Amino acid sequence: MDMFIDGAWRPAMAGARQNVTAPATGEVFDTVPAGDAADADIAIQAAARAFESWKHVPMVERVRIQKACAQAMRDNAELVGTTLNKELGRPLLACVAEITRSADLLDVYAEEGLRLTATMSIASGPGEKTVVTRDPLGVVVAITPFNYPVTLLMFKLGAAVIAGCTMVAKPAEDTPLSTLMLAEIFHKAGLPAGVFNVVTGRGRGIGAAMIEHPVPRKIAFTGGTAAGKAIAAAATGTMKRVTLELGGQSAAIVCADADLEKATSAIARHGFANSGQFCYRVNRVYVERPVYEDFLARLTDKAAKLTLAPAGDDGDLGPLVNEKIYSNSEVQVADAREKGAKIVLGGDRKTGTGFDDGFYFPPTIIADATHDMLVLTEETFGPVLGICVVDDAFEALRLANDNRYGLAGFVFAGDLAKGLTLCEGMEVGSVWLNDIHRSSHYVPFGGMKESGVGREKGRYGVESYLEYKTMYLSYEVAK
The missing domain is CATH 3.40.605.10 (Aldehyde Dehydrogenase; Chain A, domain 1)
Incomplete structure (x- = not known):
């Protein structure tokens, strides 16, 4: 052509x-x-x-x-x-x-x-x-x-x-x-x-x-x-x-009173869509301690049901587009492992018939992530989520804003006033409360900071x- x-x-x-x-x-x-x-x-x-x-x-x-x-x-x-x-x-x-x-x-x-x-x-x-x-x-x-x-x-x-x-x-x-x-x-x-x-x-x-x-x-x-x-x-x-x-390194905040079923469904759907290759996907999640283990179990269960589409076949997720993009996921997972995080799902390149010739990386969840890890500080552009436990939602807000990016944010909270306060406090161009929809064609889309x-x-x-x-x-x- x-x-x-x-x-x-x-x-x-x-x-x-x-x-x-x-x-x-x-x-x-x-x-x-x-x-x-x-x-x-x-x-x-x-x-x-x-x-x-x-x-x-x-x-x-x-x-x-x-x-x-x-x-x-x-x-x-x-x-x-x-x-x-x-x-x-x-x-x-x-x-x-x-x-x-x-x-x-x-x-x-x-x-x-x-x-x-x-x-x-x-x-x-x-x-x-x-x-x-x-x-x-x-x-x-x-x-x-x-x-x-x-x-x-x-x-x-x-x-x-x-x-x-x-x-x-x-x-x-x-x-x-x-x-x-x-x-x-x-x-x-x-x-x-x-x-x-x-x-x-x-x-x-x-x-x-x-x-x-x-x-x-x-x-x-x-x-x-x-x-x-x-x-x-x-x-x-x-x-x-x-x-x-x-770029984006978008954070989600999950409060202790959030609807965990809705939160985990939305984050699994949004965080892994297009194999994580889009700018305003959920990249990192801050979860209040009382619901951390429950949230992690539900999210892992939902993400584990997503399938990779091998060459010539169907599935939920395709390969990463090239080796350079693929390497982001590999490097961030290795960094998290080295620094003590738990890989509760995925974490290694998918190989075998239909996969060997492409850069396939499965949905990956990194638990117990901390802010000295790349997954919580740098854009991944791949199917990797970092999950961090916090003691307070406003600690989560501080950590969410402690980043050079400001494209999108996500909040899940049962208390509407608290949820709105967190949304107003996020330093981002777009923020979603209690669900994640496609960005609307009628409203502005863009980012703050870098x-x-x-x-x-x-x-x-x-x-x-x-x-x-x-x-x-x-x-x-x-x-």
């Missing part, structure tokens, strides 16, 4: 290519161009030309086109989901669900576009009016990760396009194919050439060239904190705006692709 630029497929200028590997089998099943600065410039110039016309397209027409793209995603969900299943390794049904749910977000952004307004002050003098409106920023660069490549792209694309911006996207090296497929699908659904372009290559090559290019006005990035800091620093050279959704800058989803996402403009109007007053 080639890059999709200005409504057409094209190879890299230098002709270089890179492999796409199926994580379940280790098989190289496709290749994509290994683009460089020259390819970045071609795509950005195409987006800049398209911006000159797209920004003038009436909102109602942009909405019509975006809704057509959303429907095209649904119509092709099985096709794109099958490709995503192969390049990511996640079970097929979950991949198809990612496509359809992402289509819903496009519709939400389209509806928010219809609600955008300008304002006119009524405090002006005779013969004067002051209008505050908003203009689209321009060309946007989107750099997305492997774990939810379609969803996290739509966080950015849907908001940018409805605001009147154009985009050049660079998907992760592990999962480029689903994004490339969507570019063609959207073009066939009516999105004009150059509005959405996709380039492929390595981050330090083509990605850096896009960030440093003088034309784009914004970088939208989801990924690791170290990379996000480097992007933010580079973006200052041309004063680009940034939206950065970065978990990022800015917000995505709903009207908040659209507004981040708009620039305020004040117009001062003067006229002769009729007499």
Whole structure:
């Protein structure tokens, strides 16, 4: 598959290519161009030309086109989901669900576009009016990760396009194919050439060239904190705006009066989804001492029922996407063992027929974890949970906040007032009380501290692709 630029497929200028590997089998099943600065410039110039016309397209027409793209995603969900299943390794049904749910977000952004307004002050003098409106920023660069490549792209694309911006996207090296497929699908659904372009290559090559290019006005990035800091620093050279959704090390607090059945069900479901490969999963759990053993037994029982999906078969969890991501889990488990924690479930790589060629790690629970262990201090991005006993819920709150990340938090408490107080005290962008739902398409999503800058989803996402403009109007007053 080639890059999709200005409504057409094209190879890299230098002709270089890179492999796409199926994580379940280790098989190289496709290749994509290994683009460089020259390819970045071609795509950005195409987006800049398209911006000159797209920004003038009436909102109602942009909405019509975006809704057509959303429907095209649904119509092709099985096709794109099958490709995503192969390049990511996640079970097929979950991949198809990612496509359809992402289509819903496009519709939400389209509806928010219809609600955008300008304002006119009524405090002006005779013969004067002051209008505050908003203009689209321009060309946007989107750099997305492997774990939810379609969803996290739509966080950015849907908001940018409805605001009147154009985009050049660079998907992760592990999962480029689903994004490339969507570019063609959207073009066939009516999105004009150059509005959405996709380039492929390595981050330090083509990605850096896009960030440093003088034309784009914004970088939208989801990924690791170290990379996000480097992007933010580079973006200052041309004063680009940034939206950065970065790492997470999200904590759950379980109070002694919590509904343990609900708490353990929610944490098992959320902590191990996508084999733990997402930013706002439960990573660590603080449990009050009176219910610690009961909580641990219930959670272990539920997590033990989750199955791994070997190559060519079904199951709840797929392999980790590559060796680098896999090693996080292995290193954190080894660190916890060395420092005296108990591994009550999992803890070792899964091997055997159907597993040997992929990086499979089973659901793993580390009991008696302490704050000198990596599992309670560093992002895992794998199916490993650290469980820590505490004597008081507010001790748990202190420990939860004693972390450089601030993406999400979770509280389980029978006493609603206590639960709300803990929620208000958590230094995070989103917090759940007494259950864990999917993040809503209508409300802001993003982090505090080193978990990022800015917000995505709903009207908040659209507004981040708009620039305020004040117009001062003067006229002769009729007499």
